[in-house]
Amino acid sequence: MISGTRPLRLRPPAFLGARLPLAIGLGVILFWVLAALTVQFWPLDPPLDMVGRRLKPPSAEHWLGTDALGRDVLSRTLHGARFSIPIAVVVVAAAVALGGFLGAIAGFFGGLLGAAIMRLVDVTLAFPPILLAMAVAASLGPGLENAAIAMIVVWWPLYARLVRAQVLEVREREHVEAAVAAGAGPMRVLLRHVLPLCWTPVLVNATMDFGQVVLLAASLSFIGLGATPPTPEWGAMISDGAKYFYHWWIAFGPGMAILIVVLGFNFAGDGLRDLLDPRTE
């Protein structure tokens, strides 16, 4: 199988060198993580309160203008980190844990169970990711938690496949065979000798998937299957902005935020890959 649903990643400009993208990416991520954790304490207008006249363009008072309810767009955009960043962490962590667990079992033990897991992976990967996420989110009803569940459903098979491939390769190595020969139990061999060698590609992929999850979560909110108002989630804010299209600034801030975050994770992921695993392109 050489094709798949995993989107092809693009490398940041080479002129930036190998370490610089990583530094930029980590810087951007650090900023947003910090925002997610501490934005309540920043000197900003409250994100849910009407603090100005409605639909006012950017000014010295409101740098990114105000929305249809007179709320400060800059404040709402920064508060958006409190939703997008944790969602990305939760979805990727859950997908890695669930997919990694099932993939490791499929790879290490194989057999009927392994085959069943991999067929489930095949069926899940047969759906275009966004369609599957939409169908799941529609079944569960709107809300950020449900959107997160939908995205975990979409993402776990990618890690199942990745970890299984890794485990298959590592399993054959000498030290593993030695451990088996020495009489170690299968679970122990898997946990102590096999999985620790699989983490590099998982880490690189996970870093870049953070950005993709941020994108998909915003997309689901944009079409009304994710965050609900008045939550200052970026996709939902862009959806609000689309209703007041002539007042372009309402959608501008949250859109830039998504772009910056996704670029940041892509830079960091690429930098990490170069650092950890220079052989792969």
Add this chain to the structure above:
Amino acid sequence: MQPGLRFSPAAGPALAALALLGLGAGLPGPAAAQDDTIVIARDNDFNTLDPSRSWCDSCQIYLTAVYDQLVRVGADNETLEPRIASGWTISEDGTRYTFTLDPDAVFSDGSPVEAKDVAFSLLRLKNLKAGASFLADGIAAIDAVDARTVAVTLTAPDPEFLGKVSSPYGAIINADLAAEHGATAGADAAETDRGEEWLLENSAGSGAYVLESYRPDDELRLAANPNYWRAAPDASAIVIREVEDAVSQMQALQSGAVDIAMQVDADTAATVSAPDVVTELVPSFNFVYVALSPGAKALEVELTRELREAVALAIDYEGVLEFTTGGAANLIASPIPPGFPGTKGLPMPKQDLARAKALLAEAGQPDGFTLIAAYPEINIYGVDLSIMMQKVQQDLAGIGVEVQLEPVTFPVWRERVGGDHIPLTAVYFAPDYYGSGQYAGYFGMIPGAGWYGRAGGDEVPGLKNAAMMALMEEVRTASPEAAVDLYHRMALEMISDRVIIPLVNPSLVLAYRKGISGMRYAVCCNLPLEELVKE
């Protein structure tokens, strides 16, 4: 006309190739609408095109353009005028209506409109138990006295019966034609009728237009009825194009791509000025309201009348108008909109935070409580319910009542409002005909009324309004003059119930290009298409 190149046939493909590469900067601007076809931009809410199954705002427009009713409300939005029925008589006891059909009335296939068609259509409306069947629920029997005379017997007197058959859903269908394609009208029609699929692609009416084609979410195309029995409409074709949001509608109007935009909101209309576009604000009978349900399972406190009154007094009504429509709306006193019988001189709602807080304190809830507010996430008549509810949320915070907003899709909302009920919700209402009885029968706290059920009327002691029930009974046999006073008293009862709190009576923006005339807001059908004229 926008600046740009015009395509000549020869240059077309070459420029096209350029454009596809993203290099073509100036493409042809949209041309003016072709010939005398009138193009309307609208975000349609069709649930079907089958008259007896339909139930929506767009349906009203379609059903009055393509079908005729026995009678129809005139241009004054009040008086009933003959349509298929050229005259009618009402029996002494008010239970038997005899209609004489207009001898000129013919369907679009040329066949005459006869008593059997009337019987078929109204019985099908009743027996399909779909859409607007409640309008025909009072019909006991329909007899064809002769081909041109039809008598309708009611189970009980109903002064609004003529109003009900004047509603778009009282459309008279060509019975033979519809039956040929699976439509039935018998008592078991709900199970046996197979007419919907055909009626989604064909019309079987006697109206000014016939259905030419319908593609959901894309366009509805009407052509002038060649056999129309009344004065022929001006436009040879009318196209209703699906254009989802107000901004796109306005843009299409500005560019000349459409002649009429139906759902431009006041905010958008104010942002844009174009020399060829006319925008008028006219009053409408539509309104948006919030409702409190003391019977809701998710309540943490007993939502007594005092608490409901406190909530109503906490709302900044003028502010709601400003936030939802930029002020292009009117306050509304009761669930019967201004202009309907009995609404003159009703007291307008006012914010009174001190009184609201006092009521809370008296009720033992000085610190307020929490209300879950699920509402359909829609934009209706220019009012975005999310915006409105966020404003209500802020206002109620002023008396310590915390509102948790849960925007949901319409189907989910319907299930919740009917099932466990929703403590605080918001939705809208547009009349089906001219008459105040429809409001009393829907919003009154009387058994059988829609909101009586949603508010938990049978479970919550004291919610049933005995005075309201007496008034409803009295109005059945009252003279039209006396009815006005009775409806006024009903409006006061509904205000004091504090279940339905009307918030916004939005003005309608009529937005169209110069050269279009015949634009008006009609109670029967939003926009009467047959009256439109294009210069």
Add this chain to the structure above:
Amino acid sequence: MARYLLRRLLAMPLLLLGVATAAFLLGNVVKGDPLASILNERQMNNPEVVAAAKARWGLDRSMPERYAIYLGNLAQGDFGTSFRTKRPVMRDLLDRLPATLELVFSAMLFGSVTGIALGVAAAHWQNGPADHGARLLALIGSSVPVFWSSLIALYVFSVQLGWLPGAGRLDAAIRPPESVTGFLTVDAALAGDWHAFGNALGHLVLPSVMLGWAVLGIISRMIRASMLDVMQQDYIMTARAKGAGTLRVLLRHALRNALVPALTIIGFTFAYLITGAILTETVFSWPGIGSYAVDAARALDHPAIIGVTVLGALAFLTANLLTDIAYVFANPRIRLG
């Protein structure tokens, strides 16, 4: 190789059965009562009406029974009737498919042509400003939320500058040409209606460019890589030594050989296009499958959701299979397991 392809082909029906089952479960094991999507609240309180509706929509049957009926209908290409439009889902889908295909094809065309041009330029001026510029453009294309960039593009090019028409496939005033292929541009050209043709084309530009942007990046990178590879080869050196012009060498010799491996990547971009099409269609009110999917999901129109997911999966699987086959033929030395 033949064995591999055969195995892939044989796996298809089983995968499709899995897909159909998963879609059925998604559409039927749901929170909420499907009747709420069909009936209005007045009717929900009337047991007679509820019973009639349940019978009409088959909701009175048990789940396994419904599953069996569903599979039987599916085998005949019948997805059932949409709760929302009240028409057969298959009809809705067929009506809307050409709009989506026209958008996806023109996005692909834009992405490929521009991507190849950028890739060649980037390879020729390796590590120059063109190379870096192409990279940055590609990187942004894959990171930007397409629903947002589409909104901004609409605002700038349609509202502010007035260069291009707004949402939709065709100006409302223009009568669509008689449907032959369902592609408005092609149909208008066939009908000789150049006015409609120009208009339809104008409407296609913005959504195609926005949708094609992500693809553009992937293709330009791929072309660049394989161009650099090819340009090291002896015959290119020879052609240069013989004094062939730079452009001639680039296009006639290098690109021709670099294209083959790069072309196989096009199928790979399909995932981007489907995702992008759903969002782009929503922003541009494009009456295609993508906006249908969104409307269905929002209205809890389960037959339509099932139909659209099955169709999407079918298209997705087919694209992946074709990509694999193309890859095998383009790289005969590759062994697949």
